[in-house]
Amino acid sequence: MNLEDHLGDIIRKARMMSATSAAVAARAAGLTEAELSGLEEAGIISARPDFAALAAAIGLNATKLESIANGWLPRVQNLSRWRELRVFTTAGDGITVNCYLVWDELTRDAALFDTGFDAQPIRVTIAAQGLHLRHVFITHSHPDHIAALGTIRGEYPSASVHSSSKHAPVEQRNQAGAEIHLNRLRITHRSTPGHAEDGVTYLIRHWPDDAPAVAIVGDAIFAGSMGGGNKAWELARSKVREEILTLPPETLICTGHGPLTTVVEEKTNNPFY
Numbered sequence: 001m002n003l004e005d006h007l008g009d010i011i012r013k014a015r016m017m018s019a020t021s022a023a024v025a026a027r028a029a030g031l032t033e034a035e036l037s038g039l040e041e042a043g044i045i046s047a048r049p050d051f052a053a054l055a056a057a058i059g060l061n062a063t064k065l066e067s068i069a070n071g072w073l074p075r076v077q078n079l080s081r082w083r084e085l086r087v088f089t090t091a092g093d094g095i096t097v098n099c100y101l102v103w104d105e106l107t108r109d110a111a112l113f114d115t116g117f118d119a120q121p122i123r124v125t126i127a128a129q130g131l132h133l134r135h136v137f138i139t140h141s142h143p144d145h146i147a148a149l150g151t152i153r154g155e156y157p158s159a160s161v162h163s164s165s166k167h168a169p170v171e172q173r174n175q176a177g178a179e180i181h182l183n184r185l186r187i188t189h190r191s192t193p194g195h196a197e198d199g200v201t202y203l204i205r206h207w208p209d210d211a212p213a214v215a216i217v218g219d220a221i222f223a224g225s226m227g228g229g230n231k232a233w234e235l236a237r238s239k240v241r242e243e244i245l246t247l248p249p250e251t252l253i254c255t256g257h258g259p260l261t262t263v264v265e266e267k268t269n270n271p272f273y
Contacts, residue, residue, distance in 0.1 A: 004258030005225035006043030007069050010271060011036075013225065014058040017233035028057035045069065055271065064271035072269055074223045074261035076252065081211040086125055087254065090148075092117035097144040100216055100254050102204060103131050104183035111135040111182055112159075113202060113216040114256065115148035122148075123155065135180060137187070138163035139218025140196035145256060164191065165198040174200060184209070190243040192220040194236020195227030201244060212250040215263075220244065221253065223261040226272050237272060245273060 005013070015025050026036040029049035038044050051069070055062035079085075086101045101122060103110035110131040112122060126133055133156040138146060141163065153161065161172045162180075180187040186205045193199045196219070204214040219227030221240045229236040244253070249264035267273060 001259040003224050004222040008040040008043040010225050012040040014060050017229055018059040020058050025057055029054035060271040064269055067269055068224050074259055074265040076260050088116055088121045090116035090118040098256055104185050107183045108132055109134045109182045113137045114139055114145040115152050117147045119148040119151040133159045136161045137202050140199045141165045142196055164200040192239045192243050194229055194232045194239050195219045212252055214252045216254045219256040222255050222258050224270055
């Protein structure tokens with residue numbers, strides 16, 4: 001799977017975050033504004049930029065940015081430790097989005113994280129695995145992440161819905177310090193607003209095993225990039241740094257778009273951090 005954000009996307013986001021004009025960024029990179037525009041729009045490198053000067057101008061790590069340009073992709077190991085984890089990638093409105101299903105292998109109790117556009121692959125897996133959907137966790141309420149929520153709620157009316165949206169019914173809102181159990185699975189949450197006002201990361205631990213934890217992060221961070229700050233760039237970046245990158249290095253990061261990654265991969269390779 002390709003990265004969600006190509007090199008140009010990363011540069012454009014960093015320019016927006018740092019309020020750097022295209023003219024200033026192009027000059028630092030040793031590019032014309034037309035060359036920078038082509039890079040940002042399509043990821044096309046018509047002339048190799050001065051990565052050190054460009055990164056300094058827009059607030060990125062130059063070495064990591066150049067690594068992205070050279071084709072870095074995250075390496076994820078030990079996925080076999082999480083046999084009861086599935087990722088579904090569905091398409092709509094010209095984009096693709098990920099959602100995730102986890103379950104306890106003994107009780108078959110399951111939890112869904114976001115819904116994506118299409119409930120059908122989720123329904124098929126639930127039926128094929130003999131699962132009981134107990135919970136639906138929403139990372140944020142942007143339309144692509146909750147498009148199939150109505151269908152899911154209609155088919156599994158007993159499943160509890162959890163979100164941090166201030167518009168959600170009180171009984172559905174995440175409570176500070178709450179820990180939800182699916183037999184041996186332990187689910188907690190961390191507030192990660194910025195990309196979305198109601199952004200939240202869900203942390204899944206497999207107790208008492210030593211399998212790496214799983215962080216379902218929505219659009220807070222992508223492999224090699226981050227979600228758009230939507231006028232809250234510093235909040236978005238600081239929350240990722242405080243609430244996600246402080247997790248153990250082997251923690252699996254399940255992103256809303258693009259490939260899976262890990263905390264150590266992002267600390268080592270993400271140019272925003």
